[in-house]
Amino acid sequence: MKKQLYLTNVTREEAWARWQACLPSGLFAVRQETLPVTEALGRVLAHPVFALRSSPHFLASAMDGIAVLAAKTTTAELRNPLGLTIGETAWWVDTGDPLPAASDAVIMVEDLHVVDDHTVEIVEPAVAWQHVRGIGEDIVQGDLLLPRHHLLRPEDLASLLASGHQVVDVIKRPVVAIIPTGDELVPAGQTPAQGQITESNSQLFAGLVTGWGAQPVINEIVPDDPELLEQAVSQAVQLADIVVLNAGSSHGRDDYTVDVCSRLGNVAVHGVLIRPGKPVVLAEVAGKPVIGVPGYPVSAALVMDLFVKPLINGMLHQPVPATVKQVCTLTKRVVSSIGTREFVRVQVGRVGDKWVATPLGRGAGALTSLVKSDGVLIIPETSEGYAEATEVVIEMREQAEALAQRVVCIGSHDVALDLLADVVRQEHDAFEFSSTHVGSLGGLMALRRGEAHLAGTHLFDPLDKEYNVSFLRRLFPRGGVRLINLVQRQQGLMLRQEDIDKVGSLDDVFKRGLRFINRQRGSGTRILLDYLLEQHGLSAAGLSGYEREETSHLNVAAAVSSSAADVGLGIQAAASAFGLAFVPVVLERYDLAIPESNLGHIGVRQLLEAISSPSFRQMVQQLGGYDTSLSGVVVFGEE
Numbered sequence: 001m002k003k004q005l006y007l008t009n010v011t012r013e014e015a016w017a018r019w020q021a022c023l024p025s026g027l028f029a030v031r032q033e034t035l036p037v038t039e040a041l042g043r044v045l046a047h048p049v050f051a052l053r054s055s056p057h058f059l060a061s062a063m064d065g066i067a068v069l070a071a072k073t074t075t076a077e078l079r080n081p082l083g084l085t086i087g088e089t090a091w092w093v094d095t096g097d098p099l100p101a102a103s104d105a106v107i108m109v110e111d112l113h114v115v116d117d118h119t120v121e122i123v124e125p126a127v128a129w130q131h132v133r134g135i136g137e138d139i140v141q142g143d144l145l146l147p148r149h150h151l152l153r154p155e156d157l158a159s160l161l162a163s164g165h166q167v168v169d170v171i172k173r174p175v176v177a178i179i180p181t182g183d184e185l186v187p188a189g190q191t192p193a194q195g196q197i198t199e200s201n202s203q204l205f206a207g208l209v210t211g212w213g214a215q216p217v218i219n220e221i222v223p224d225d226p227e228l229l230e231q232a233v234s235q236a237v238q239l240a241d242i243v244v245l246n247a248g249s250s251h252g253r254d255d256y257t258v259d260v261c262s263r264l265g266n267v268a269v270h271g272v273l274i275r276p277g278k279p280v281v282l283a284e285v286a287g288k289p290v291i292g293v294p295g296y297p298v299s300a301a302l303v304m305d306l307f308v309k310p311l312i313n314g315m316l317h318q319p320v321p322a323t324v325k326q327v328c329t330l331t332k333r334v335v336s337s338i339g340t341r342e343f344v345r346v347q348v349g350r351v352g353d354k355w356v357a358t359p360l361g362r363g364a365g366a367l368t369s370l371v372k373s374d375g376v377l378i379i380p381e382t383s384e385g386y387a388e389a390t391e392v393v394i395e396m397r398e399q400a401e402a403l404a405q406r407v408v409c410i411g412s413h414d415v416a417l418d419l420l421a422d423v424v425r426q427e428h429d430a431f432e433f434s435s436t437h438v439g440s441l442g443g444l445m446a447l448r449r450g451e452a453h454l455a456g457t458h459l460f461d462p463l464d465k466e467y468n469v470s471f472l473r474r475l476f477p478r479g480g481v482r483l484i485n486l487v488q489r490q491q492g493l494m495l496r497q498e499d500i501d502k503v504g505s506l507d508d509v510f511k512r513g514l515r516f517i518n519r520q521r522g523s524g525t526r527i528l529l530d531y532l533l534e535q536h537g538l539s540a541a542g543l544s545g546y547e548r549e550e551t552s553h554l555n556v557a558a559a560v561s562s563s564a565a566d567v568g569l570g571i572q573a574a575a576s577a578f579g580l581a582f583v584p585v586v587l588e589r590y591d592l593a594i595p596e597s598n599l600g601h602i603g604v605r606q607l608l609e610a611i612s613s614p615s616f617r618q619m620v621q622q623l624g625g626y627d628t629s630l631s632g633v634v635v636f637g638e639e
Contacts, residue, residue, distance in 0.1 A: 009271045011381070012306055012341065018268040019282040019307070023289055028314045031172045037160045040152050042213065043170035044316045049146045052164030054136035059099040063131040066090040066112065066120060067103035070128040081113065081121040090120060099132060106131035139163045149317040174315045176209045176308070177240035178202050179219040179232050181257075182247045182295065187221065200367075201246050201300055205293075208304050212312045214242070226256040233260055237286040242311060244304075245281070247295030257281050257292035265290065273381060275342045276362075277303040297367045302343050325393050326375070326400040328357035331410060331451045332438065334377065336385040345373035346394055347434045349408035349453075352597070356408060356451045357394050358436045372434075374403060389449055406432035407603035411443020411455030412524050413552045414590055415573050416487045416626065419619045423610045424603075431603055437551045439523030440468075444475050447593060453604055454594040456486070458524035462531045467589040469636045482599075482637030483591040486611060487620055488627040490572040491528060493583040494560050499567075500581040506536050509543070509567055516545035517556050517565035524588075525553070529569050532585065554578075572625025587627065591635060608632070 010018070032046035061067060068090050076082035084090035091100045099106070105126040113121040139145065145163055146156055152170070160168060185199040186192050199221055206216035217240060222232045229245075236243045245257050258270050258281050265285030270292075272280050276299035281292025291307055293300045313320050328348060336342045346357040357377065360369040375396040379385060386392055409417065413435065421433040435456075438446070443455030461470040468483055495503055495514075502512055509516060519525040533540055540546045545565055550556045553574035559565045561578040575582040598604050610616050612632040620626045 009273060010269065011273050015269040015272045015280070015282060016307065016310070019284075019289070022266050022268045022284045024284075024287045027287075027289070028317070030317065032169045033172050034167050034169050037157050037165055037168050040160075040168050040170055041154060041157060043152050043173070044213065044318060045146055045148060045150045045152065046169040046171050048144055048148045049160065049165065049168065051139045051141050051143050051145045053139075054141045055139040055162040056096075056133050056137065057135060057141075059135060060133040061093040061095055061097045061099060061106045061131065062133045063106050063108045064094050065092075065107050065109040065131070067093045067100050067106050068126050069103050070105040070126040070130070073105075073107075073122060073125040076122045076125045078123045081123050082125075083115065083119050083121050086118050086120065104128050104132070151318060171316055173213060173215040174241040174312055175217060175239065176205075176214045176242045176244060176312070177217050177219060177236035178205045178209075178244050178246065179222055179229075179236060180246045181222045181224065181229060183224045185221045185247075201295070201297055204297060204301060204370075205244060205246070205304060208301070209308065209312065212309050213316050213318070214312045224256065226260055229256050230260045230264060233264055233285060233290065237264075237288040237290070241288060241315065242308065243285070243288060243290040244308065245290065245292045246300060247293075255279075258283075261285060261290055261292065273340050274302070274306070275337075275340045277306070277343075278340070280307065282307065298345070298369055301370055324396040324399055326355055326396050327391055328355040328394050329449075329451060330377075330386055330388055330390050330392055331356050331358045331436070331446050331449075332442075333388045334359050334379065334385045336379040336383060338384055339381055341381050342379040344377040344379065345369045346375055346377050347372055347436065348374040348394060348396070348400060348403055349406040349432075349434050350400075350404050351408055351450055351453055354450055355400060357392065358408070358410065358434070373397070374400075389451075403432060405430065405601075405603055406434055407454070407601065407607060408452045409433065409435045409443075409454050409456060410438055410446040410452040411436075411457055411593070412440040412590070413437040414456060414487070414489065414571065415554075415577075415623060416489070416590070416620045417456055419623075420486070420607060420610055420616055423613060423616045423619070424606045426615075427610070428606055431606060433603070433607075439520050439526070439551075441471070441522035441524075441527075444471060444593060447481065447595060448475055453598045453601055454592050454607075456590065457483075457593050458528075458588050458590045460524065460528050460531060460588065462534070468591050468593065472593060472636060479637070480597070481593055481595050483593055483635045484608065484611070485589060485591050485630040485633050485635050487590050487631055488587055488629070489590055490582075490584050490586075490625040491525065491569060491588050492572060492575075492585040493567055494557055494570050494575040494578075494580045495567045495583070496560060496563070497579070497581045500583075503567060503583060505583070506532055506538060510538055513544060514566035516543050516548075517559045517568040518546055518549050519556065519569070520549045520551055523551075525569055528586070528588070573623040576624050582625075589630070589635070596637070 107126050180199050180202050184197050186196050192198050202218045209216045222228050261267050261283035267283045269282040279294050280303045283290045293303045345360045348357050375394040377392055424431045440457035440459045446452040447455050457468050459468050459471045472481055553570040556568035556570045557574040557578040560568050572582050617628040
């Protein structure tokens with residue numbers, strides 16, 4: 001089969017218009033089915049619903065008490081109580097009971113004086129129709145109960161039943177066929193071999209379309225074979241209303257989506273000016289919309305949101321929900337390319353009176369950015385990005401106020417910090433914690449700009465041989481920031497077990513020409529490495545891999561474990577997590593820098609309380625390479 005490169009390179013709006021133009025006009029026609037009311041939650045009404053009967057459909061007591069004829073109570077007064085005989089001039093009723101035929105009012109039991117089993121007294125007259133629910137007080141037979149295309153909620157189902165409906169006509173849920181493709185994919189539950197990937201996007205897609213009101217159907221994995229793919233699409237368009245092909249939408253050697261769609265139908269768009277998600281295919285096959293979605297999960301999720309969601313909304317005759325927006329201050333610079341609309345996922349929190357947004361990993365395969373994100377920053381085609389501290393508009397996944405008590409931590413990362421947050425969550429279900437790894441110096445700068453509640457830091461000063469204090473004095477000359485020790489930890493060389501006999505110090509790394517992997521500029525580990533190189537009389541230029549950077553100890557350990565590098569500097573806990581050998585170099589102090597103005601924040605208080613807890617210390621010590629003897633101690637700043 002002859003392969004094609006990108007056919008188009010258009011904006012999202014132009015892509016949508018072209019796709020709609022090639023789809024049949026009847027695509028959004030209402031198709032209905034009848035369901036029991038008790039099974040219709042979350043479904044969309046196919047047409048207006050009118051009440052079959054009134055509610056209540058009889059005169060009903062609105063209170064517990066006695067029913068009376070108001071005209072016969074006019075003489076009652078405080079000085080001259082009126083006695084009423086049960087069964088003759090008064091009748092006991094409970095809330096909701098039908099009103100006896102000879103009565104037109106209800107007197108509450110609280111206003112009665114019970115004389116005996118047969119007599120009660122009242123001290124003021126009743127008013128006709130007091131505490132009586134009239135026929136149709138809530139619902140009147142024949143009234144419009146719910147409008148066309150209404151999304152049914154629990155209260156709607158109750159009103160339908162109350163008005164006499166047992167069944168209801170709803171719009172059929174669009175069926176979305178999800179076809180995962182790729183030779184490298186293996187089903188969930190099967191351990192992937194080298195070069196294989198667990199197929200997980202289908203579950204992501206199924207969850208999304210279910211939430212949007214459609215019915216997902218997941219196909220078996222289709223290998224990168226154009227004939228098998230063509231067969232799968234041909235079958236899917238017969239069974240489904242929308243077909244989603246995952247992976248194979250680009251123009252690589254094994255990407256066949258556009259070619260198959262061209263053979264079976266019409267390709268309206270191949271390539272949209274968005275990032276991530278550019279290699280999207282929008283097509284029509286047998287009158288059904290077919291969309292080729294990129295394989296990387298972040299790209300795929302964005303494409304599903306931009307193109308599949310509005311398609312489902314249209315079929316269900318539901319408006320696209322209004323986006324919740326929040327003005328935030330960026331905590332990191334974001335660079336983009338002119339000509340492409342970029343969608344950057346962010347975490348959001350509030351520090352003092354300022355809402356802040358921290359960009360997450362921007363790789364199209366960064367699935368965790370989907371997990372952690374609170375919203376999206378959209379960078380238009382005309383912009384090259386935004387500088388740090390710029391005010392931007394974030395499209396939120398939920399109301400920002402739900403995140404108002406989140407603790408925002410920016411700086412150096414340590415596993416002990418994650419454990420600390422988990423200890424707090426065990427005691428406080430509402431605790432929210434956001435940790436962004438930008439290195440120690442980046443964290444202190446974020447504190448100075450008022451963009452974080454606290455920062456993890458382990459900056460070593462070669463002049464005074466002290467951690468963190470001199471940096472705080474320079475960055476915060478007026479004080480107001482405390483250093484509270486979280487842990488002391490072993491920093492050392494991480495390497496594979498088979499290489500343990502080769503390395504005893506940094507000198508051996510140089511002598512053997514081993515490939516090194518470094519941490520990012522501004523991180524405490526990078527500063528420590530530079531100091532150690534100077535102490536050993538070694539040159540950074542002679543260290544193979546010095547310019548290659550990672551943003552956390554675990555990332556460094558992963559690179560060494562996978563043989564992408566031979567050695568890296570990091571903490572013992574990271575080496576243990578990947579089964580690596582470890583050569584200790586120094587015991588360093590890892591502190592939390594916290595402005596005094598943030599000490600009253602409820603989440604910060606909870607964190608500080610947890611540092612001294614036995615459970616936290618026990619969990620940290622089990623990791624190995626940690627010393628908790630100073631944990632919780634204020635090492636700098638007034639108490």
